[in-house]
Amino acid sequence: MTPGNNIRTLVVDDSDFFAEMTADTLTQQHGIESVAANGATEALDRLDGGGFDCVVSDYEMPEMDGLELLEEIRETNPSIPFILLTGRGDEETASAAIAAGVADYLLKLEVVEDKQYGRLANRIKNVVSQERTRKKFESLVADSPDGIVHLTTDGTILSVNPSMASRLGADPDALVGRELGEVMDSEAASQRLEAGKSAVENGAATRSEDAVGGRHYHNQYIPVDSHRKADTFQLVSRDITERVERQRELERQNERLEEFASVVSHDLRNPLNVAQGAVDLLSEPADSEEAELVAKIDRSLDRMGCIIEDVLALARQGRTVSDPQATELSTLASTAWTWIEAEQSSMSVESSAELAADSGRVQDLLANLFRNAIEHNDGEVEIEVGLLESRDGFYIADNGAGVDGDADDVFEMGYSSTEGGTGFGLAIVEQVAEAHGWEVSLIESDSGGARFEVTDVELHD
Numbered sequence: 001m002t003p004g005n006n007i008r009t010l011v012v013d014d015s016d017f018f019a020e021m022t023a024d025t026l027t028q029q030h031g032i033e034s035v036a037a038n039g040a041t042e043a044l045d046r047l048d049g050g051g052f053d054c055v056v057s058d059y060e061m062p063e064m065d066g067l068e069l070l071e072e073i074r075e076t077n078p079s080i081p082f083i084l085l086t087g088r089g090d091e092e093t094a095s096a097a098i099a100a101g102v103a104d105y106l107l108k109l110e111v112v113e114d115k116q117y118g119r120l121a122n123r124i125k126n127v128v129s130q131e132r133t134r135k136k137f138e139s140l141v142a143d144s145p146d147g148i149v150h151l152t153t154d155g156t157i158l159s160v161n162p163s164m165a166s167r168l169g170a171d172p173d174a175l176v177g178r179e180l181g182e183v184m185d186s187e188a189a190s191q192r193l194e195a196g197k198s199a200v201e202n203g204a205a206t207r208s209e210d211a212v213g214g215r216h217y218h219n220q221y222i223p224v225d226s227h228r229k230a231d232t233f234q235l236v237s238r239d240i241t242e243r244v245e246r247q248r249e250l251e252r253q254n255e256r257l258e259e260f261a262s263v264v265s266h267d268l269r270n271p272l273n274v275a276q277g278a279v280d281l282l283s284e285p286a287d288s289e290e291a292e293l294v295a296k297i298d299r300s301l302d303r304m305g306c307i308i309e310d311v312l313a314l315a316r317q318g319r320t321v322s323d324p325q326a327t328e329l330s331t332l333a334s335t336a337w338t339w340i341e342a343e344q345s346s347m348s349v350e351s352s353a354e355l356a357a358d359s360g361r362v363q364d365l366l367a368n369l370f371r372n373a374i375e376h377n378d379g380e381v382e383i384e385v386g387l388l389e390s391r392d393g394f395y396i397a398d399n400g401a402g403v404d405g406d407a408d409d410v411f412e413m414g415y416s417s418t419e420g421g422t423g424f425g426l427a428i429v430e431q432v433a434e435a436h437g438w439e440v441s442l443i444e445s446d447s448g449g450a451r452f453e454v455t456d457v458e459l460h461d
Contacts, residue, residue: 007128009034012043012057012069013085022056022117030121040069047077053128056120058108059086059093067100074101079135081127083120085111103127147217147237150224153197155180155189158232167237188212196221196233209240216244268308276301321435324356326460329394332359333385336366342374342381349385351394353459357436365432366396368425369452373398376450393438393455397445410442 009026011034013019019036026034035052037043040063043055055073059066066084073080084097084105097105104123110116141148147164149157157175165172168183181189188210199206199221206221220236279298285291333349340347347370355362366385373383377400384397403410411430429452433440438456445451 007032007053007124008051009054009056009124010037010043010046010052011035012037012040012055012061012066014039014058014061014063018058022111022120025117026121026124030118032121032124040064040072043069044072047073047080052080053131054081054083054103054124056083056085056124059084067096067102070100070102079131081124081131083123083127103130147235147239149175149180149235149237151180151193151196151233151235153193153200153231153233155193157183164237185212192219192221192235195219196235197231199223200231200233214241215239216241268304272301272304272308276305321358321361321437324358324436326354326356327359327362329353329355329385329387329459332357332362333366336363337370339363339367340370340374342370344379345374345381345383347383347385351385351387353387353394353461355394355457355459361432361435365429365454368429369396372425373400373450377401387459388453388455390455391459393453393457393459395451395453397447397451398449399445399447400449402444402448403442403450411440 009023009032011019011023011026013022013036016036016038019038023034023036026032034056035046037046039061043057046052047055055070057066057069061069064072066086070082070084073082081103082101084102085108086093086097086105087108094105104127106116106120106123111120141161144161145163147167148161149164150159151157157178157180160168160172160175162172165175168175170183175183180193191208191210195206195208200223203223205223208219208221210217210219216239218238218240220238222234222236224232224234275297279294279301282294285294329351330349333347337347370383373381373396377398382399385394386397387394411426430440433454436457438454440452440454443451443453
């Protein structure tokens with residue numbers, strides 16, 4: 001026997017010679033363990049013991065013919081593959097065999113006279129493989145937490161798994177044959193049927209989301225080739241209520257956070273502006289010590305202003321980008337550079353590539369990286385923006401002094417290696433990247449400076 005086949009077949013014929021010859025040939029030459037049964041009665045007795053994967057039966061037998069035997073077998077073994085060997089090659093016999101639910105049928109004379117046992121063996125292997133695949137699929141469907149229902153395009157339920165039946169509040173068997181609109185919200189049922197019809201007509205799966213009974217669902221409609229109905233599809237419905245509620249709660253939190261940050265920054269700006277105005281009105285102190293005190297106050301006020309702006313930016317950057325627009329990287333970088341006060345430094349970018357992004361937020365990301373390069377280096381700094389060789393993102397590199405400290409720490413909230421830094425700039429960079437589904441990392445540039453790489457970006461030339 002060929003290893004791995006593991007198929008056991010019952011060969012039924014009123015001729016002991018033919019039954020034994022066929023069983024021996026299938027076993028010894030084709031690796032299919034086969035047992036002979038003389039007639040229908042012996043076949044039914046052997047099947048009672050179980051352990052068979054397929055039945056191969058003659059059509060014309062004295063006790064009962066092959067189709068009558070199939071009918072008897074179906075009462076206790078409803079799904080075992082049944083191959084009919086018939087001496088009749090007429091359409092009437094073929095039609096009757098198909099209607100009875102045979103898995104396949106062959107002309108007996110072709111098998112015997114032309115010795116086409118290999119053809120029979122292949123048919124056995126195919127039908128058994130199909131049945132095993134079907135059982136495995138049914139098991140997966142039955143155990144799936146997703147609601148799964150097989151429907152005709154007019155809404156008749158052909159089968160339903162326990163999860164879907166539970167949602168509909170009925171036993172699976174009680175739902176078969178009923179109309180979908182009878183057992184769930186009629187409007188939702190109508191929308192799902194329209195989506196299913198579209199999938200069948202186009203021959204391709206489609207998706208939708210809807211809400212039924214206060215729950216949210218992601219639905220997939222898959223066309224199915226079925227011998228029972230020509231136009232059928234499978235509806236796979238996943239409960240996404242928790243995900244939707246988490247998303248809504250996150251949006252509410254972000255809105256509250258942004259509102260809070262706006263209020264706080266506004267309330268802080270007013271006294272800050274008053275203090276800054278007062279400092280500006282002070283006449284230049286003659287005493288050097290007093291001048292230093294005024295300078296300290298001025299620097300402190302500037303730092304407070306930076307903190308306010310960064311806190312507000314952090315509050316706004318936490319939201320996920322939901323509607324990205326195609327924008328050229330060069331345009332984003334050029335605009336961000338205009339926000340930077342850096343007379344002694346330069347920025348270059350040569351790329352016509354487009355990326356799908358929230359342009360304002362990506363400009364914030366770039367501006368913070370530009371500012372970071374300038375603040376962490378003395379004198380003239382050359383900054384370069386370009387595409388990664390892998391073409392899955394872009395980089396921002398400088399020719400400065402390089403990375404100071406652990407590269408993994410620089411994105412931490414409040415981390416700063418410079419006196420007076422807020423430690424928010426690179427945290428904002430990371431938040432913008434995460435909101436787009438990107439990754440950002442820091443390595444050393446070719447010139448020994450810092451190089452930030454933004455990956456998982458979809459770019460288009």
